[in-house]
Amino acid sequence: MSRISLDQAQAIVAGALKEGRAMNLKPLTVAVLDAGGHVVALAREDGSSNLRPQVATGKAAGALALGMSSRAIGEMAEQRPMLISAAGALSPAGLIPVAGGVLIQGAGGELVGAVGVTGDLSDNDEKVALAGIAEAGLTAKA
Amino acid sequence: MSRISLDQAQAIVAGALKEGRAMNLKPLTVAVLDAGGHVVALAREDGSSNLRPQVATGKAAGALALGMSSRAIGEMAEQRPMLISAAGALSPAGLIPVAGGVLIQGAGGELVGAVGVTGDLSDNDEKVALAGIAEAGLTAKA
Amino acid sequence: MSRISLDQAQAIVAGALKEGRAMNLKPLTVAVLDAGGHVVALAREDGSSNLRPQVATGKAAGALALGMSSRAIGEMAEQRPMLISAAGALSPAGLIPVAGGVLIQGAGGELVGAVGVTGDLSDNDEKVALAGIAEAGLTAKA
Amino acid sequence: MSRISLDQAQAIVAGALKEGRAMNLKPLTVAVLDAGGHVVALAREDGSSNLRPQVATGKAAGALALGMSSRAIGEMAEQRPMLISAAGALSPAGLIPVAGGVLIQGAGGELVGAVGVTGDLSDNDEKVALAGIAEAGLTAKA
Numbered sequence: 001m002s003r004i005s006l007d008q009a010q011a012i013v014a015g016a017l018k019e020g021r022a023m024n025l026k027p028l029t030v031a032v033l034d035a036g037g038h039v040v041a042l043a044r045e046d047g048s049s050n051l052r053p054q055v056a057t058g059k060a061a062g063a064l065a066l067g068m069s070s071r072a073i074g075e076m077a078e079q080r081p082m083l084i085s086a087a088g089a090l091s092p093a094g095l096i097p098v099a100g101g102v103l104i105q106g107a108g109g110e111l112v113g114a115v116g117v118t119g120d121l122s123d124n125d126e127k128v129a130l131a132g133i134a135e136a137g138l139t140a141k142a
Numbered sequence: 143m144s145r146i147s148l149d150q151a152q153a154i155v156a157g158a159l160k161e162g163r164a165m166n167l168k169p170l171t172v173a174v175l176d177a178g179g180h181v182v183a184l185a186r187e188d189g190s191s192n193l194r195p196q197v198a199t200g201k202a203a204g205a206l207a208l209g210m211s212s213r214a215i216g217e218m219a220e221q222r223p224m225l226i227s228a229a230g231a232l233s234p235a236g237l238i239p240v241a242g243g244v245l246i247q248g249a250g251g252e253l254v255g256a257v258g259v260t261g262d263l264s265d266n267d268e269k270v271a272l273a274g275i276a277e278a279g280l281t282a283k284a
Numbered sequence: 285m286s287r288i289s290l291d292q293a294q295a296i297v298a299g300a301l302k303e304g305r306a307m308n309l310k311p312l313t314v315a316v317l318d319a320g321g322h323v324v325a326l327a328r329e330d331g332s333s334n335l336r337p338q339v340a341t342g343k344a345a346g347a348l349a350l351g352m353s354s355r356a357i358g359e360m361a362e363q364r365p366m367l368i369s370a371a372g373a374l375s376p377a378g379l380i381p382v383a384g385g386v387l388i389q390g391a392g393g394e395l396v397g398a399v400g401v402t403g404d405l406s407d408n409d410e411k412v413a414l415a416g417i418a419e420a421g422l423t424a425k426a
Numbered sequence: 427m428s429r430i431s432l433d434q435a436q437a438i439v440a441g442a443l444k445e446g447r448a449m450n451l452k453p454l455t456v457a458v459l460d461a462g463g464h465v466v467a468l469a470r471e472d473g474s475s476n477l478r479p480q481v482a483t484g485k486a487a488g489a490l491a492l493g494m495s496s497r498a499i500g501e502m503a504e505q506r507p508m509l510i511s512a513a514g515a516l517s518p519a520g521l522i523p524v525a526g527g528v529l530i531q532g533a534g535g536e537l538v539g540a541v542g543v544t545g546d547l548s549d550n551d552e553k554v555a556l557a558g559i560a561e562a563g564l565t566a567k568a
Binding site: 003005006009010036038039040041042043044045046050051052053 | 145147148151152178180181182183184185186187188192193195
Binding site for chain 1: 474475476477480481484500503504507510511514515520521522523524
């Protein structure tokens, strides 16, 4: 399997939201993108603010743009803020340099997409993203 | 009830995709937006092309932008193309002037959001949108 | 094989340019994109004008955006110009509604990318694109 | 000779990628632009992330935009970040303020273009850029 399917993407969304409720987090938005950076599934919980779809998508798209988690992009941004700003300006879906965007690999280890979560503290967003990937039987790519 | 909930939005998406499969249509993308024009739920079926999330969102956002179905916007575009082009340029999510974007009203007749469908012939996209709204127990706003 | 490799992309470019010279065409620009719409290889022949990289990329990216050759997009544009304008405005790499952008499928029939050619008459651009795909041992997707 | 030819550009690309493999670097993307800042040749190695074409192009375009290597732009950015941000916003292909973008001069010392490399640490990207220029029999402009 090399492309994330809608079924897999919806399983990630459902698993992420289930984890969010179990952790009693603020309302979350979850976006799952294919390896090309195009949205496959998205869900925004009631009470989420207006820009959350773009922020969730930006976390995942940014991870795919640079080939690393959005947490790693954030760490790079602390060292080299001008670089990350400049790269973000070139990314059509932007990039969001905090935790919550995680790359996803398929059964054969190949990159199949990314998930982005926003709504609570970014560390919690990332935990939820990882739970969603695991629920769908896929693996996070470090 | 004045805002479309995630549960309602996901019911519209599921109902729309079920209708699409029953009609044996090409792979579809369905986006449900709240009354403010912000995505609540989106699903892109396997085999859909890269721009379909933006096209589905554009059909729904355009309907909300001008207060009429995207079919009606298309009819207006035939009479007044410059107007519709100009309006589209002002809309952050664009607008798509063909059938498939339908306004949704809640139990009390108030506008609660819009659904946009793309992937097959636009007449079929619209049929699927209407089926999704009905499945969720809501009403299409003409 | 589900992702176009650099070797395959460069073979398409070389094959296309070889055909262009054999047909004695004007200077050509050839862009090969992966299925996600991201450039893998690009070459612009001497004497080509400044915007040709974007035009070649736009023909291929547009084909991937809507799931049809740029010739088919052009035909749709004749019937529904407002729709194609609106969709183009939503596509980060644009779309170019004339022949020359062709989808590429891999050994198993799966979509692996697209090639875009510009520089001569669009019918000739398309012939060159098809020759490049064939040279690389891949198949054009109608 | 005053404009970089496609043959020279492809020689730079090939030389750069050969050096990258010899140094066992991460997958690289190499873009060669003419003196006007327009792409002549580009190659993205397998396993490269989605935004690498824009980043490689941005390193080279930025060097041509300001008349100095992207390393020099990065040094200036540390002293005067607002200036470099503002300049970058005016550049159609952006600019990337870290090493890897190098100006190229022809036989007579005239500026003929620039190469941009991304994918590994920026110091290594720059080494690869310099190797590519040398392989093509051209000279880097400090």
